[in-house]
Amino acid sequence: MDEEPAVYSFCWGQSAKRGRIDFAPARGARPRCGTREEPRPRVDGHRARAQAYLRGAVGDRRQRGGSACGRVGDRCLGGGDAPRAELTPKRDYGRSRLGVAAALVIASFATFTFGPGSNWVERGRADAARIISGEWWRAATALTLHADATHAIGNAVALSVLLAVLAQRLGPALTAWLALGAGIAGNVVTALLTRSGHISVGASTVVFGALGTLSALQVPERRAWLTLSAGVALLGLLGTGERADLFAHLFGFAFGVVEGLALRTAPPPRRSFLQPAVALASLAPIALAWWWALRGQWRHY
Numbered sequence: 386m387d388e389e390p391a392v393y394s395f396c397w398g399q400s401a402k403r404g405r406i407d408f409a410p411a412r413g414a415r416p417r418c419g420t421r422e423e424p425r426p427r428v429d430g431h432r433a434r435a436q437a438y439l440r441g442a443v444g445d446r447r448q449r450g451g452s453a454c455g456r457v458g459d460r461c462l463g464g465g466d467a468p469r470a471e472l473t474p475k476r477d478y479g480r481s482r483l484g485v486a487a488a489l490v491i492a493s494f495a496t497f498t499f500g501p502g503s504n505w506v507e508r509g510r511a512d513a514a515r516i517i518s519g520e521w522w523r524a525a526t527a528l529t530l531h532a533d534a535t536h537a538i539g540n541a542v543a544l545s546v547l548l549a550v551l552a553q554r555l556g557p558a559l560t561a562w563l564a565l566g567a568g569i570a571g572n573v574v575t576a577l578l579t580r581s582g583h584i585s586v587g588a589s590t591v592v593f594g595a596l597g598t599l600s601a602l603q604v605p606e607r608r609a610w611l612t613l614s615a616g617v618a619l620l621g622l623l624g625t626g627e628r629a630d631l632f633a634h635l636f637g638f639a640f641g642v643v644e645g646l647a648l649r650t651a652p653p654p655r656r657s658f659l660q661p662a663v664a665l666a667s668l669a670p671i672a673l674a675w676w677w678a679l680r681g682q683w684r685h686y
Contacts, residue, residue, distance in 0.1 A: 478653040483557040483664055484549035487564075488541035490668070491588060494529040495537040506530050506586060508678045511633075513576040513583040522674035524572040528565075529671060530586035540588040547595040554602055556654040558663035560595075563644045565667050567594025571637030578632065585630040590637035593620060597638040601645025613642070 498505040509526030516523050531537035544564075551560040568591035575583065600616030620638050654660065 478553050478556045478660075479656055481549060481552035481557045481560075481660075483552045483560060483661075484545035484547070486664075487548050487561075488545040491529070491531070491537055491541040491544070495531055495534065498530055499534070509586075509675065511572045511576065511583075511585045513579045514581040516573065516576040517580065520678075522677045524569050524576070525565075525670055525674035526678050527572060527586050528568050528588050528591055529675075531588070532586060536587055540592055543592045544588060544595065547592065547599060551595055551599055551602075554653060555648060555651070556660050558660045559648075559654070561664040561667040563598055563641075563648075564591050564595045565670065567591065567597070567637050567640040567644060569670075570640045571633050571635075574636045575630070575632040583632070585633055587630070589630065590633045592637075593634045594637040594641035594644075596620070597641025597643075598645040598648075599641075601642045602649055604646070604649060616642070 509523060509530050511523050511527035512520070531540065548560055548564060551564070555563070568588065571590040571594060572585075575585075596616055596619060600613055604613065616638065620634060
C-alpha cells in the first residue's frame with residue numbers, strides 16, 4: 386500500500402489545566418511545541434471513513450470527560466462505562482374486553498333462568514348421575530346457571546377481573562377457550578368421582594380454572610411455590626363455603642394450573658381482529674349444549 390506521512394502535534398511544559406499534559410520541564414523553561422511526521426499506510430474507501438469516524442467520536446468523548454465507549458460488536462473503545470443493555474420487549478397483549486363480555490353472558494343467562502316456572506335449571510344443572518348416564522351437555526350448561534342473583538353477580542365480577550388479566554398475557558382467543566375447557570373438564574371429573582347424589586350449578590369452576598392458569602403463568606423458576614400457594618389459599622378461602630362445590634372448584638383449579646404451566650413460556654400473540662372472533666366462537670359449545678338440552682322441549686312446542 387502507498388504510504389503518506391502522519392503529522393502529530395505535541396507540547397511539553399504546558400499547564401495541565403488547559404487540557405495539555407505537563408511533562409515537568411526545568412524551572413524557568415518555557416513550554417515548547419513541535420510536530421513530528423511518521424509514515425503510515427493509506428487506506429481508501431469505507432474502511433478509512435469508518436476509522437476516521439471512530440477516532441473522532443472517541444476523541445470527542447475524552448475531551449468532554451465522558452467515557453469513550455462505542456458499540457463495535459461487544460467491545461468497548463477507550464474504556465469507560467459498558468454499553469447500556471438493550472430493553473426487552475414487554476410481554477403483554479394489551480387491554481381486552483373479554484372479562485366484560487363474560488360478565489354480560491352470565492347476566493344474560495341469569496335473566497332467562499331466574500323466576501318461577503323456569504325449567505332451565507332442571508334441564509341444565511350438573512347432575513353427576515345423569516352426566517354419567519349420557520347427558521354430557523350438562524357439564525357445559527351448568528356453567529351458565531346460578532342459584533340466585535348474589536351467586537351470579539359474584540361469579541360475573543370474578544370472571545371480569547381474572548379473564549381481563551389473563552387476556553393481557555395470552556390474548557382473548559386462547560383465554561376464552563382455556564377457561565371454558567377448565568370449567569367443563571372440572572365438571573366431568575367431578576361427576577366421574579362422585580357418581581351420584583351430586584348436583585351443582587354456576588361458573589365457579591371456570592373462575593377457579595382461570596385462577597389456576599393465572600397462578601401457573603406467574604410461576605418463576607426458583608420460587609414456583611409462592612404463586613401456587615397464593616392460588617391454593619384463594620381456593621381455600623373462596624371455594625370451600627357451605628354451599629360451595631369443593632370438588633368442581635378443586636378440579637377446575639387443577640386443570641387451570643396444568644394449562645398455565647404448559648403455556649408459561651409462550652409469547653403473547655399479536656393484536657388482530659381474529660382474536661375477538663375466535664374468543665366469540667367459544668360460545669358455540671355452550672349454544673350446542675343448550676340446544677341439545679332443550680331439544681325435547683322445542684319439539685313439544
